[in-house]
Amino acid sequence: NRQQTHPTLNSRFTIVRHNSSGTSSAAIPMDHQTQAETPARRGRAFLAAALLFFTAGAASILVASSLLSSSENNPLDTALSLSSPASNKRSLSVALADGGCLVTYARMTDHPIAQTWQASFPGSGARMTWMLIEALTGIRSNDDYDHRERGYENVVAVKTHYPVKDARRKHNILDPLFGRAIVILRNPMNAIPSYFNLQYEHLNHLPNHSTRGPNEDWIIYREDPGGYPYQLPKYEAFVEYWMEKYPERHQLLLVSYEDLTGNSTGPIVATQIANFLGETEGVDPIAAESIPCVWETIV
Numbered sequence: 659n660r661q662q663t664h665p666t667l668n669s670r671f672t673i674v675r676h677n678s679s680g681t682s683s684a685a686i687p688m689d690h691q692t693q694a695e696t697p698a699r700r701g702r703a704f705l706a707a708a709l710l711f712f713t714a715g716a717a718s719i720l721v722a723s724s725l726l727s728s729s730e731n732n733p734l735d736t737a738l739s740l741s742s743p744a745s746n747k748r749s750l751s752v753a754l755a756d757g758g759c760l761v762t763y764a765r766m767t768d769h770p771i772a773q774t775w776q777a778s779f780p781g782s783g784a785r786m787t788w789m790l791i792e793a794l795t796g797i798r799s800n801d802d803y804d805h806r807e808r809g810y811e812n813v814v815a816v817k818t819h820y821p822v823k824d825a826r827r828k829h830n831i832l833d834p835l836f837g838r839a840i841v842i843l844r845n846p847m848n849a850i851p852s853y854f855n856l857q858y859e860h861l862n863h864l865p866n867h868s869t870r871g872p873n874e875d876w877i878i879y880r881e882d883p884g885g886y887p888y889q890l891p892k893y894e895a896f897v898e899y900w901m902e903k904y905p906e907r908h909q910l911l912l913v914s915y916e917d918l919t920g921n922s923t924g925p926i927v928a929t930q931i932a933n934f935l936g937e938t939e940g941v942d943p944i945a946a947e948s949i950p951c952v953w954e955t956i957v
Contacts, residue, residue: 759951775839781852844915
């Protein structure tokens, strides 16, 4: 599908609603004002994304090469065959002897722990990452809407799409509580169409992640100034916000969605996520040898 940008962006777009009596058009209001684009802003955002994908890919190749050089067998196959975690780790999610995997129920912590954002542009695997984080740590996650009324002090991470979405307009109240973040970046050529599918589902009262919007609806969305051309600057603003928010890079873990879901790189990225979360006092991730199996089960 061809994507294009538009010099002037309005605050509405149109998606075709399908029902038993035929089709009709429905306009969805967008409550964010579009910020003016500048070449420098666009350049910073996409330079950050390009740097992430290059760095992640290079690191994955380096780690994979190191593992392969130390074993005649595939290291991931070896890890999948292990029956139990190291003795100094909790027996939460574990790899089984037959090659399967047991992902156990996550819980709330007994005591408050430091909060971590799990940030992503909509359509970039937020729910998948949420489930993976819970499986890696054995601790519940939450979202910035607090839909499950878990609060924010006894969970391992809190999902957010800010600044694309501001949950109940309270991000500025919550943000001072968070000292670090995991940011998932997906190629916008895939993230924005995936976000369109979510919007189509909501408009047609369908379960999340159940339906792909029809091509004719996507074409309308793609060409409408309030559709795809509206979302691309939002993607740029998302990248820029999180890159500038944490100048101390030890507070920020950038994750490539493509690497997280890749067969050869996924377990490596999952290990990076587990290690990053394990730096927080009170978070004790599962044993490293069980991570490939957990990744295979969740992702």
